[in-house]
Every structure is written in C-alpha cells, then in structure tokens.
Amino acid sequence: MKHIVFSASHFKTVLLCLAIAGCSSKPDPEFSAQNSAVLSEQEEITKDSLLGVYKTWKGAPYRLGGTTLSGVDCSAFVQTTYKDALGLQLPRTTLAQVKLGKEIDYSDAHVGDLVFFRTAPKVRHVGVYIGNKQFMHASTSKGVIISRLDNPYWASKYWHFRRVAYSPEMN
Numbered sequence: 001m002k003h004i005v006f007s008a009s010h011f012k013t014v015l016l017c018l019a020i021a022g023c024s025s026k027p028d029p030e031f032s033a034q035n036s037a038v039l040s041e042q043e044e045i046t047k048d049s050l051l052g053v054y055k056t057w058k059g060a061p062y063r064l065g066g067t068t069l070s071g072v073d074c075s076a077f078v079q080t081t082y083k084d085a086l087g088l089q090l091p092r093t094t095l096a097q098v099k100l101g102k103e104i105d106y107s108d109a110h111v112g113d114l115v116f117f118r119t120a121p122k123v124r125h126v127g128v129y130i131g132n133k134q135f136m137h138a139s140t141s142k143g144v145i146i147s148r149l150d151n152p153y154w155a156s157k158y159w160h161f162r163r164v165a166y167s168p169e170m171n
Contacts, residue, residue: 043111047130049085050112054136057081057144077138078114078126086112086165094124101164109161115149117157129161 056069057080063071067080075094082088091097098116109115115135117125127137133149147154 043131046086047111050081050128050130050136053081053085054144054146057138059143059145060138061143062138062140072138072144074126074138077136077144078128081128081136082164088165090164094126097126097164098124098162101162104161104163106158106161110163112165114162114164116159116162117154118159119157124159125157 057072057077060069060077061071062073064073065076066072067076072080075092075097078097079090079092082090090100094116097114101114104110104113109129111129111131113129115127115129117127119125125137127135127147129135130146134146135149136144136146138144139147149155149158
C-alpha cells in the first residue's frame with residue numbers, strides 16, 4: 001500500500017476545503033463519525049503492512065551499518081520498513097531521516113510516523129510508531145523488537161515524532 005505524498009498545492013487545497021467546511025454553524029455528526037472510522041481503518045491497514053515487515057525482521061540482530069537480516073541498524077530497519085510496507089524510499093541514515101517531513105506533537109502521532117530519540121549527547125535512534133505507545137525498531141541490545149514509549153528508558157530518551165508519509169487522512 002502506498003501513501004500519497006502531499007505536495008504544497010494539495011495541502012493548500014485541503015486547507016481551503018477545511019476552511020470552507022468550517023464555516024458551517026454545526027458539524028454533521030454522521031460525517032464526523034465516518035471520518036474517524038476512515039482514519040482508524042487507514043491506520044489499521046498501515047499497521048498491518050508495518051507488522052508484516054516486522055514479522056520478517058523480528059529478532060534480527062543489531063549491527064551498526066548493517067542492512068541485512070544477519071545484522072541491521074535502526075535507520076536501515078526504518079528505511080527497509082518504509083520501502084517494503086509503504087512503498088516510500090527514505091535516506092539511509094538517522095541524521096538524514098530526522099530532516100524529513102514535519103515534526104509532530106506526541107499527542108498527534110499516527111501509525112507510521114517516525115519516532116526519534118536522543119540516546120547519548122551525539123547519538124540518535126529512530127523507530128516506526130505502530131500506535132498504542134508502541135514502536136518497532138532495531139535495538140542495540142535486543143535486535144529488531146517492538147518497544148513501548150512509556151518504558152522509562154525510552155520515555156527519558158524521547159526526542160520527537162516526524163511525519164514523512166502524508167495522506168489526506170493523516171493531515
């Protein structure tokens with residue numbers, strides 16, 4: 001499944017539509033409920049695609065600079081996950097990945113957003129958010145796993161989310 005990469009002109013069109021719709025005095029409850037169901041369904045589809053990739057990589061050992069099942073680092077795992085699950089090509093390094101898309105507030109994170117951590121003064125770590133305060137990543141100590149953002153270690157290292165894949169439902 002591929003996400004639509006949102007260009008600036010598409011974004012402006014969506015904003016204009018939202019502004020016009022926002023002028024009505026009372027929201028249509030059926031429309032609002034339907035939109036939220038679409039978002040949940042879209043996130044579920046994205047999550048299933050991401051977890052499909054995870055099943056292949058689960059337990060693969062961590063290796064700095066690695067890009068294969070015999071050893072992979074966090075940014076290579078994220079790059080492969082985005083390519084295989086979402087059909088999007090990301091740069092190879094965490095340093096390059098952190099410059100993509102736009103920063104997202106913790107409370108606005110969606111399935112598929114990148115989550116970044118500062119694990120040491122000059123060291124960054126990246127994973128893919130899969131919802132419910134969980135993210136999949138290549139851990140230096142445990143290899144490819146799913147971890148929780150509310151785990152004390154990760155909570156203390158959390159930096160920010162970035163949204164790379166855009167679709168109308170995710171804006």
